[in-house]
Each structure stands twice: as C-alpha cells, then as structure tokens.
Amino acid sequence: MEEATGTDWLSVGVFAAFTVMVLVLSSLLGRRASSAGGYFAAHGQVGWFVNGIAFAGDYLSAASFLGICGLIAFWGFDGFLYSIGYLAGWIVALLVIAEPIRRLGRFTFADALNARFGSKAVTLAAAISTLVVSLFYLVPQMVGAGALIKPLLGLPQWVGVGLVGVVVTVIVATAGMVSTTWVQFIKGGLLLALCAILVALILGRGFEVHAPGPAREAPARGVGSVAGLPAWAVPGATPDADGLVRTEGARTGALGPIEFLRVFSDSEVAAWRTTKTTGADGTAVSTAAPELIRGDLLLQPGNSPTFKGLRSGSVLDRVDFVSLMLALFLGTASLPHILIRYYTVKDVRSARLSTVVGIGAIGTFYVLTLYLGLGAMTGGMLDTSDSNMAAPLLARSFGSVLFALISSVAFFTVLGTVSGLVLAGSGAVARDLVTTVMGKTPDEREQVRIARIAALFLGAVAMALGLLFKNFNASFLVGWAFNVAASANLPALLMALFWKRATKQGVATAIMVGLASSLAWVLLSKEAFEKVYGLPGTDALMPFSQPAVVTVPLGALAGVVVSLLTTPQKKTRPEA
Amino acid sequence: MSFFLQRAPPHGRGYRPRVPTPSLEPSPRSDAPGQWRRWALLAVYVVAYGGFIGVTVAAPGILAMRVAGGVNLAVAWGFALIVLAFVVALAALKLPEGR
Numbered sequence: 001m002e003e004a005t006g007t008d009w010l011s012v013g014v015f016a017a018f019t020v021m022v023l024v025l026s027s028l029l030g031r032r033a034s035s036a037g038g039y040f041a042a043h044g045q046v047g048w049f050v051n052g053i054a055f056a057g058d059y060l061s062a063a064s065f066l067g068i069c070g071l072i073a074f075w076g077f078d079g080f081l082y083s084i085g086y087l088a089g090w091i092v093a094l095l096v097i098a099e100p101i102r103r104l105g106r107f108t109f110a111d112a113l114n115a116r117f118g119s120k121a122v123t124l125a126a127a128i129s130t131l132v133v134s135l136f137y138l139v140p141q142m143v144g145a146g147a148l149i150k151p152l153l154g155l156p157q158w159v160g161v162g163l164v165g166v167v168v169t170v171i172v173a174t175a176g177m178v179s180t181t182w183v184q185f186i187k188g189g190l191l192l193a194l195c196a197i198l199v200a201l202i203l204g205r206g207f208e209v210h211a212p213g214p215a216r217e218a219p220a221r222g223v224g225s226v227a228g229l230p231a232w233a234v235p236g237a238t239p240d241a242d243g244l245v246r247t248e249g250a251r252t253g254a255l256g257p258i259e260f261l262r263v264f265s266d267s268e269v270a271a272w273r274t275t276k277t278t279g280a281d282g283t284a285v286s287t288a289a290p291e292l293i294r295g296d297l298l299l300q301p302g303n304s305p306t307f308k309g310l311r312s313g314s315v316l317d318r319v320d321f322v323s324l325m326l327a328l329f330l331g332t333a334s335l336p337h338i339l340i341r342y343y344t345v346k347d348v349r350s351a352r353l354s355t356v357v358g359i360g361a362i363g364t365f366y367v368l369t370l371y372l373g374l375g376a377m378t379g380g381m382l383d384t385s386d387s388n389m390a391a392p393l394l395a396r397s398f399g400s401v402l403f404a405l406i407s408s409v410a411f412f413t414v415l416g417t418v419s420g421l422v423l424a425g426s427g428a429v430a431r432d433l434v435t436t437v438m439g440k441t442p443d444e445r446e447q448v449r450i451a452r453i454a455a456l457f458l459g460a461v462a463m464a465l466g467l468l469f470k471n472f473n474a475s476f477l478v479g480w481a482f483n484v485a486a487s488a489n490l491p492a493l494l495m496a497l498f499w500k501r502a503t504k505q506g507v508a509t510a511i512m513v514g515l516a517s518s519l520a521w522v523l524l525s526k527e528a529f530e531k532v533y534g535l536p537g538t539d540a541l542m543p544f545s546q547p548a549v550v551t552v553p554l555g556a557l558a559g560v561v562v563s564l565l566t567t568p569q570k571k572t573r574p575e576a
Numbered sequence: 577m578s579f580f581l582q583r584a585p586p587h588g589r590g591y592r593p594r595v596p597t598p599s600l601e602p603s604p605r606s607d608a609p610g611q612w613r614r615w616a617l618l619a620v621y622v623v624a625y626g627g628f629i630g631v632t633v634a635a636p637g638i639l640a641m642r643v644a645g646g647v648n649l650a651v652a653w654g655f656a657l658i659v660l661a662f663v664v665a666l667a668a669l670k671l672p673e674g675r
Contacts, residue, residue, distance in 0.1 A: 077650055084628070084654050087661050091621045094668055095614050262646035300640050300650050301632050310636055318633045325629050348673050356665040363658045370651070 072373020
C-alpha cells in the first residue's frame with residue numbers, strides 16, 4: 001500500500017499551476033479594486049450565479065471538506081450531523097438576513113447596523129465581533145493548511161502555513177473582493193466537480209471484502225474495509241450462518257446511490273479505533289485495532305466521542321448536542337465573511353438568487369460528503385493518526401492524478417475561506433475602527449490603503465496563529481466560531497432589522513454580552529481545559545462545551561432590557 | 577450572461593461605483609409584503625430541523641428504523657433536510673421583495 005510520504009511532484013506541479021493562476025488573476029484584477037466600492041464589494045457587480053458559487057467557495061472550509069469527510073470515515077453518521085447543521089443555517093441567512101443586509105449595508109457587517117443607528121458604540125462592538133469571529137475561523141484554516149502540506153506534498157508544516165498566508169495576503173491586498181470572489185468561485189466549482197467525480201468512482205467500485213487483520217501499533221495506515229457483505233449483494237457467494245459473505249475479495253460491483261447505503265447498512269465494517277495504554281514501566285503505547293461494527297449502527301448518531309452522550313443518557317451531553325446544532329443553525333447568518341458577500345451583487349433580487357445557488361451548491365456538496373466518508377471508511381486507505389486525510393487518501397486509492405487534483409483543491413479550500421476572512425477583518429479595521437472609532441474620515445482610496453495594510457497584518461497574524469496552534473483540533477475551533485458568531489451577532493441583527501423599539505445602546509449591549517459570554521464559556525469549558533491549557537477536564541467551570549443555547553438568549557435578553565431602559569433616538573442621517 | 581457578471585457600466589475615467597444609500601428605516605419590517613410567508617417558510621424548516629434534533633435527543637432508537645429503499649430514518653431525514661432547504665429556497669424566490 002502506497003503511503004503519503006516524500007514529495008509527490010505531480011501534486012506539487014498541479015498545486016503550483018493553480019497558485020500561479022490565482023496570483024496572475026489577482027494582478028490582472030487589481031486595477032478594479034482601487035476604490036472602496038471595488039475593494040470591499042467588487043463594485044456590487046458580481047453576477048448572482050458567480051456569487052452563489054463563491055458563497056460555496058467561501059463557506060466550504062477545510063472543516064467541511066476535510067473535517068466532515070474524516071469524521072464520517074471514522075465515526076459514520078456523526079460527521080453527517082455537521083453537514084445537516086451547516087446547511088440548515090443558510091435558511092436563516094436566506095429568509096431573515098440576506099435582503100435587509102443587502103439593502104442596508106455597504107461594505108461591512110457594522111454598516112448594516114449603522115444604517116439605522118449611526119452609533120460609534122454599535123460600530124465598535126460590530127468591528128470587535130468581526131475581528132474575533134474571523135480570527136476564530138482563521139486559526140483552524142491555517143492549522144489545516146499546515147497539517148495538509150506534509151502528507152500531501154512532503155513539505156514541512158511551516159511551509160503550508162506560510163504558503164497559504166503569503167498567497168492569501170497577495171490575493172486580498174492586490175484586488176480585495178474582486179479577486180477573492182473569483183478565487184472562491186473557482187474553488188467552489190472545482191471542489192464540487194471533483195467530489196462528484198470521486199463519488200461516481202466510489203459508486204462504480206462498490207464494496208469488496210477485505211479482512212482487517214490484527215491490531216497493530218498506532219498510527220496504522222492503509223486501514224478500513226468491509227469485512228462482510230450481505231449475501232443478497234453478492235449473488236453466487238457462500239454466506240456464513242449470519243448471512244454475511246466473508247470470502248476475501250468478494251465484491252458487489254457498481255451500486256446506485258441508495259443501494260450503496262443499503263449494502264453498507266447490511267454489511268460488517270472494520271472501523272479502526274486507537275487506544276492508549278500505559279505499560280508497567282510507565283511507557284505509553286498507542287494501539288490501533290479493528291472494531292467490527294454493523295453498518296446500520298454506524299449510520300446512526302452517537303458513535304463518536306463528541307456525540308457518544310446521545311446514547312449515555314446524560315442530560316448535559318444532550319444539551320451540549322442541542323446547543324451545537326443551534327449554533328450551526330444560527331451561526332451561518334452571523335458570520336461576517338459570509339455577510340459581506342451580499343454587498344457584491346447589484347440588488348436584493350440578486351442577493352436572493354445567489355443565496356439559492358449557494359444553497360444548491362452547498363447542499364449538493366454535503367450530500368456527497370456522506371458517500372465520500374463511507375467510501376473512505378471502506379476503501380482501505382485510512383490513516384489512524386489523522387482523520388483529516390481521509391478524503392485525500394480516498395482520492396489516492398483512485399490514482400495519483402486524482403490525488404494531485406484533490407490535494408490542490410484541499411489547499412484552495414483553505415485559500416478561498418481564508419481570503420474571505422482576511423477581507424472581512426481588513427474591512428472592519430479600515431471602515432469601522434479607523435473611520436468611525438478613531439475619528440478619522442479618510443477618503444476611499446485611503447480606506448483601501450488602510451485595508452491593504454490591515455490585510456498584510458491579518459495575514460501575518462493568521463500565519464503566526466497557524467504555527468502556534470499547530471496541534472489543535474481544527475473542527476473543534478470551527479464549532480466555537482459558530483457559537484461565538486451566533487451569540488454575538490444574530491440577536492443584534494434581529495433587533496436592528498425587526499424591532500422598532502431597539503436602541504443603539506441595546507444593540508451594542510447585545511453584541512458585547514453575546515461575544516463576552518460565549519468567549520468566556522468556551523474558554524472555561526472542558527475541551528479548553530484539556531486541549532488548550534493541558535489541565536484535567538474535570539476542573540472545567542462550565543457544565544458543557546457548546547454555549548449557544550445559553551449565550552444566544554443571554555445576548556438577546558441583555559439587548560432587550562437595555563433597549564427598554566434607554567430612549568430610542570430620533571431619525572438621523574447615518575454617518576458616512 | 578448577467579448571472580456571471582453584471583454588465584459593466586459605460587463609464588469612463590472618474591466613474592464612482594454605485595453603492596446603495598443606507599435607508600433610515602429597518603427593513604424588511606414585520607409588516608412588509610410577504611413577510612408572514614417568509615416566517616412561515618422559516619417555521620416549516622425549523623419544525624423539520626427541530627424535529628430531527630428532538631428525535632435524536634429524545635428517542636434516537638427511532639432513527640434506526642429502515643424506511644424507503646432500505647435506508648434508515650437518520651440518513652433519510654438528513655437527506656430530506658438538505659432537499660427541503662433547496663425547496664424552501666426556491667419557494668422564497670416567489671416572495672415579494674421587502675420594502
């Protein structure tokens with residue numbers, strides 16, 4: 001079995017070609033981004049179809065492509081729960097946020113709130129929230145880039161972080177939203193096309209029986225298989241007493257999408273689990289061993305460590321699950337780098353159309369993730385040390401060309417999302433912090449210059465954080481980002497857009513209370529104690545890890561109370 | 577091909593891109609045209625999504641039940657939520673634009 005070590009020059013070549021293409025595109029588009037309208041919003045002239053696919057390119061981050069596929073490959077349906085939650089959030093974005101945001105805002109999240117209140121406090125709160133949420137989202141992307149570069153291209157981890165940081169900074173600093181849009185459009189289209197090809201190949205290959213072999217020292221590579229197929233799926237084969245065919249090499253042949261799931265449900269699957277034991281001399285030993293599980297059990301929730309509480313009967317574990325799903329539902333419409341994409345289309349109708357295209361593209365991708373994950377689980381190419389490598393290794397099982405393409409798209413997945421995040425952050429600095437809070441009112445060209453400097457700074461910060469948190473769990477941080485975004489931004493948005501009695505003090509309070517409480521919660525949670533501080537999880541101060549179920553209502557309540565205690569302002573022309 | 581790129585304006589040097597002027601009113605308001613249908617569509621999805629979460633938490637065993645095509649309820653409901661999101665999105669295209 002070929003392992004992903006050493007430099008894969010085909011992958012390097014494909015990746016280099018993509019990178020050069022993006023940089024050339026950015027330099028060609030740079031002239032269109034000299035004004036604030038061009039830099040921050042691509043002149044509001046992006047077509048709705050391009051914007052819709054760019055939504056997919058912006059949204060489908062490393063957590064979606066690599067993280068979800070990896071989770072499904074190891075734990076089955078639990079990974080698909082993220083797919084369901086991530087997509088559901090777009091309904092809130094479409095029905096509640098898209099049109100008013102497009103109508104009221106200009107360049108940043110704060111603009112939309114400021115259109116009604118013209119308040120420095122609201123702008124400051126929104127800018128801080130944008131920067132915090134964007135940074136939370138940036139870290140896992142950069143960690144993902146660093147983690148990918150070694151197994152994919154055979155280069156050191158810092159090269160991956162540096163490469164993504166430099167390329168993204170060039171993309172954003174040269175042509176802002178204009179080039180970011182096209183990078184995200186290309187990435188979104190490529191990701192969808194390649195994943196569809198991979199799924200077609202998975203269905204065409206079907207399942208084949210391979211004995212999983214004995215337990216071995218971890219990390220184990222080249223593992224994961226089907227150990228027994230239902231007799232009805234392998235005509236002519238001799239089944240065991242339990243009706244499963246365990247003859248080495250027995251195969252189903254090509255399967256349809258529904259039939260694939262049915263065969264998997266009726267099969268016996270070798271899922272690999274790693275356990276750590278301490279020997280008599282105190283030496284820690286990790287062992288990877290196959291666990292033979294019926295497929296229908298793997299296609300139910302509650303297999304992974306994250307969601308095992310669903311089967312334990314623990315109330316707090318179930319509240320934690322509900323809170324995560326709530327955060328995913330409410331968080332999408334609160335992510336600043338998603339919100340600013342609504343400013344790139346010409347009118348409200350285009351905003352709506354592009355959201356529909358985005359939902360179609362993203363939904364299609366999330367359906368594909370289930371097949372990609374199950375294909376990786378049974379394809380014999382898993383690496384027990386890194387679940388994020390499941391999708392690329394699955395591609396490798398179909399040949400080096402597909403592996404090279406998927407490797408490159410994996411990097412572009414990071415590039416597209418990081419570009420949007422850096423752009424959102426640089427806009428918050430140039431438009432909100434400098435223009436409004438620090439009292440300066442630079443002209444548009446000066447704003448663009450400040451935003452470019454901010455992009456350089458944010459790119460450097462992103463690289464530093466990517467290296468600092470290199471051992472951190474990427475998917476975990478994305479979940480936090482959704483919790484913080486939903487808690488800080490959604491109550492304030494709803495108040496500003498739909499409640500006439502809302503005041504600027506109330507909206508600013510909603511943002512700050514939601515932001516501070518959700519941040520405090522996650523930093524005092526069990527996961528933070530164990531994974532950030534290296535302390536026992538039992539010392540954690542919070543009863544569960546996902547705060548949205550508490551902090552979203554808390555932010556809203558604080559905003560409502562303060563609004564009722566303060567006097568609504570008279571209509572005034574908002575600040576420029 | 578307006579869905580790819582809006583037609584470039586026939587402006588020369590000195591063109592200032594048109595950006596929307598912020599309005600003084602929050603919009604859409606609760607009485608905006610089609611607003612109740614917007615909330616109704618949202619409610620449909622919330623019920624479907626919330627129902628899935630509720631069953632997962634309260635009675636996860638139900639999700640093991642095989643439904644159409646031999647696929648279990650967990651997978652079928654998950655796919656249905658994804659398809660429903662697209663259907664709701666298409667239905668939203670028919671709504672009047674808010675003020």
